Amino acid sequence: MKKILKVMLLLVATQIIAQTAPETFENPILSGFYPDPSICRVGDDYYMVNSSFEWFPGMPIHHSKDLVNWELIGYGITRPNQVELPKGLKDSRGIYAVTIRHHDGVFYLITTCVNCDGNFYVTAKNPAGPWSDPVWLGSRGIDPSLFWDDDGKCYYVGHANISGLNDWPDKNGAWIQELDTKQGKLIGQAKQITHGHAANARWTEGPHIYKKDGKYLLLVAEGGTGFQHSVTMHHSDSVWGPYVPFHSNPVMSHRQLGKDFPVHSVGHADLIETQNNEWWAVMLGKRKKEDFSLLARETFLTPVKFESEEGYPLPVFNPGIGHLSFEQKRPNLPWSPVKKVEEKDEFVNSELGLEWNFLRTPYSKWYTLEKGSLTIDVRPEVLDSLVNPSLIVRRIQHHKFEASTKMVFNSKKSNEQAGLVVYRNSTNHIQLVKEKNELVLIATKKGNRKEMARVPFKGKEVYFKIEGDNIRATFSYGTSENDYKTIGDTQDLSIVSDEVAGGFSGPFVGMYATSNGVKSKSKANFDWFIYKENK
Template sequence: MDTFKNPIIPGFYPDPSICRVNQDYYLVTSTFEYFPGVPIFHSIDLVNWTQIGHVLDRPSQLNLDGTPNSRGIYAPTIRHQNGLFYVITTFVESQYGERRNFYVTAENPAGPWSEPVWLKGAPGIDPSLFFDDDNRVYYTGNRVPPTGQTHAKHMEIWLQELDVNKGTLIGDPVGIWDGALKIAHAQEAPHIYKKDGFYYLIIAEGGTGFTHAVTVARSKTIAGPYEANPRNPILTHRHLGKDAPITNVGHGDLVDTEDGDWWMVCLGSRPYGGMFRNLGRETFLAPVRFEDDWPVVCPDTGRIEEEMRGPNLPRQKVISSSIRDEFDQLELGMEWNMIRTPRERFYTLAEKPGFLRMKLRPETLADCASPSFIGRRQQHLSYNVATKLLFSPETQGEAAGLTLFHSQTHHYRFEVIYVQEQPVVRVVKREGTSDDVVGELSISETSIELKVEAHFQELTFLYRNQFGKWHVVAEKQDGRVLSTDRAGGFVGTYIGLFATSNGNENTTYADFDWFDYKGE
């Protein structure tokens, strides 16, 4: 049996959910404040995945205006029933704002997907749907226990029947579980499965950090009572040291193959340079075996490994994503995202063929807005990224370039900017609420190449003209600024292109000839 490498989808692709339709597998992940929302992937071997679209790709489906960093779309679940795909998820308005749950449907998983069906009376986050044998449909989510919390972040898993045709919850909600670990917190991400006469309830416990875990309970009836697996948690890495190559494993979803084998997709992180997780939470795959009518995850070692024995499925041809985008198509590739919902078309691939032309707008990367930005996820511990920029700033504050972006308050900008009546190329580190210029050189060229060499957590920023040598603008910069462990939140690092007029209205644009990303 062939082996495979974890993670199966590297980079900021957290909270995976999976379903199977015959021999085809489909997977979705969270996207928080990024647009389009909820990427959807396809595979026939559970190991090699190809993105086929986004579930939420229209502003009418996804209004992220004013959504803070690490809020927005949380933990989607994908299911299929009677020829129709369902994705249900939570929209989180802000840290303390409303949590609103909705679902969308599609006949073709590549889209188009329907407008959202917003559910009333559905508190909490991380919803899931379960389609029972009698054609009844059930909603599960988490909520504060009606009797009150016994400890911080204590949550209850609840269940209620759903009329999917009318988009309404029916009957009475029932609390079915408040966790297997009792003193654990953040009971969430419930998924129900039916096998051999048992309803299995899998949830996440312990929060999304180092103590993350997957637990399971079972019952003969869907409303309970549920009994805990005495082996709980069935998956965690919290018992390992913080120097383990994979940490904070949790948030699992099960799928069976046509041959009856079981697998789990889950999230985890690969820290480097210490307990720093620039890549965010990634998607991993783990084998599952049932013993004594209980699931056992990773039965060989009890943990997710970087290389494991793979599924007994025909391996599909690996379709590697190009590391170089020449911008010679009329639409951006699916790997590119924007920050929040764009309300105007700020870029074009048609106006100057072979170039990405970006309009300079007043919004900046430090604003809670939708700036002129397109980015793709960092997917390797070390990497080189470069672009060729054609740009002639003439007014104070006009800027364009590369960014290593985690959030409004934590990012690097490698920019050409007009300062004191001349253009300069500079590196700006933002950690908190102020900018720190860590390197700057005057330039006269209007066509230059920008490059960032990331050797683990050490960053070097270089530029050159078309025929010249590379000049170091800043070196030995700290990549840990881009880690959730410094910046907070739940997202990972993006590598992107941006253009801004820093608060001023104008008609200037920047042209990007190509973009290179190469992981090591």
């Protein structure tokens, strides 16, 4: 009887899911700072990774069953001594574009640590981790990728101009060399396989090789990761080339749509074939609102159809449309919603949630989680320096959002501060902090620090809140969740946009504490943190 009941409940649940499954999906599929996507499939499971630059843990990994609903399951870099993002690492350096691949039961992440130790890969049997220590390769360039041919040989595909010829500005390209994964080293000769689709192609990078219908296809990004960004495709009869550009290049770009189009800088793609023989592409793009790209580079999804051009399979991106769509028919895959991250984190678990990040490598643990509270050590490090400050933040993922927290901080020293912060990089951030018996709102734009407001505040317990409306933000404080008062005028949130802050990272919001260069034994306690979309 129990078995029959379980079967009936399963059938009912299946029917409910089928009835509620939407016919379309919305872009982006990963909102907020998720650039340079790479994807692979194992059976009916999809795994995607993004670059992370100076942020730790590094290389966020998401899982999906339907290419639309994604769940963050882990990171490729989780241990301080695994791959170091050291003190002094500049903004937008660190972990550049990552490629994820799977071969013979093993997952591979290959990437570059810029201004660290260069190109490396890590491996895992479970994509959620743990991942291995790095295998350093000592190779040139950035954005490496891996390709296994039918004979089992593995090839490293990298970015660089190794030809020695520099006959036009910003000439880069892709090159190939065999990789012995048992020895963990490159073997044989390296060969340049393209400099891009045209004689003046700039910043050719992000290469991936695929094999379809017996032909080799080389996908690269060109034009840089700004407005001129694009995707081009090249074909060959041999993995070693020569690779010939398709006449239809670029196969994807938004630069031809003009600067007023709401999505721009589209490029850096990776292709995936579903178990139902559909092809799709993931790529980065930026959404522009009121002339600013607040959320930086995000991950988008679009269908791909292969057509024949001169006997070679040519990918047509978003057939009949030719550019990314905000909404369109979803992949022919079972609708598989994932559990959403709770809006309110009450810090009741023994470890921080996967959504939380640190700046650079935290070599020591300067926070604790106890009795439903997050306690952060007040340390000398500050936001304006290239260090690992006492900063715990999460991505801003919506143009309209709200973030708030309850803090207990009882320092009587004017150099000690703790509170709420919006952060893009060391020269662009806004902080609302408690300082002795006052609350201070400070904005730093392009390295220029300015006090925006200061009010008296007695008591050790304070509530902080920010309400963001694209490029505008209101900061508030109170003695309870129902008693907020605005501090200062409406703030300019374009400080953390691409157009003002620059670089390759994105905006974060969270908790911060500092003693401004002086050793301290003080601590700041945060009872909870709320992040939510304001519709």
